[in-house]
């Protein structure tokens with residue numbers, strides 16, 4: 001294979017976002033729960049969320065949520081069922097546009113890009129912020145065509161360049177060896193774990209900067225789960241990854257930062273090791289110790 005397709009971003013050190021914040025019910029950072037100042041996000045912040053409120057009709061699913069997702073790190077979203085993890089993930093790449101009752105207020109930015117602005121081109125946004133869902137959802141096409149779908153839409157590549165990109169993506173997603181002799185066979189003939197890794201290959205083929213993963217391993221067996229976790233480990237230097245997981249061991253194994261949500265509010269956000277070993281909030285402690293949820 002020739003040179004890898006260009007990938008965004010050189011890993012940058014985290015500086016001023018280390019440590020943990022316990023967040024009050026209004027989404028402000030204790031002890032001074034003032035509105036977040038409107039200043040540019042530091043360079044090492046990839047996604048900046050301020051005072052985000054999200055609704056389905058009259059129901060408010062997220063309350064004044066503020067969080068900075070660090071660049072080129074793995075951030076885990078944890079919390080009991082219904083606390084709003086997926087809702088937040090689905091606003092980050094505007095998947096909630098597909099839900100007629102969903103609306104949101106507040107600030108959600110990636111660099112200069114105002115994600116919530118009606119003027120934002122969502123197709124281009126979703127190329128920059130890819131998403132992998134809980135249930136693998138390959139297209140009813142060949143393995144090759146699944147991965148080539150996005151590049152054909154967004155890039156002008158020769159046949160050989162496209163072949164290289166498909167191979168590169170499948171290699172990165174740790175599924176190449178299993179599929180290289182059946183690239184033109186239906187993707188739906190793959191096992192669940194292989195389909196999920198194919199979906200990850202499809203997501204990274206278009207060179208996203210951010211990869212959102214909504215419980216990507218919940219339908220997988222232990223060995224496929226390990227393959228996905230190894231993959232996240234390998235990708236973390238080049239991508240900003242956000243993973244929603246109910247698996248506390250997975251969150252503590254795989255992530256650099258962890259955010260704990262409860263009833264639509266961000267309760268605590270900090271270094272994963274600290275959140276799991278020395279949580280600052282009693283609610284976080286109860287949750288990570290398995291006392292509820």
Ligand SMILES: Nc1ncnc2c1ncn2[C@@H]1O[C@H](COP(=O)(O)OP(=O)(O)OP(=O)(O)O)[C@@H](O)[C@H]1O
Nearest residue numbers: 056059061079080081082083084085086087088099
């Ligand atoms: N399309 C929708 N229409 C109406 N309410 C919704 C919709 N999607 C989610 N909700 C509600 O919003 C709240 C947050 O749901 P969300 O799926 O974000 O939670 P979650 O933390 O991801 O849960 P889980 O861990 O079970 O996936 C829940 O009360 C849920 O019932």
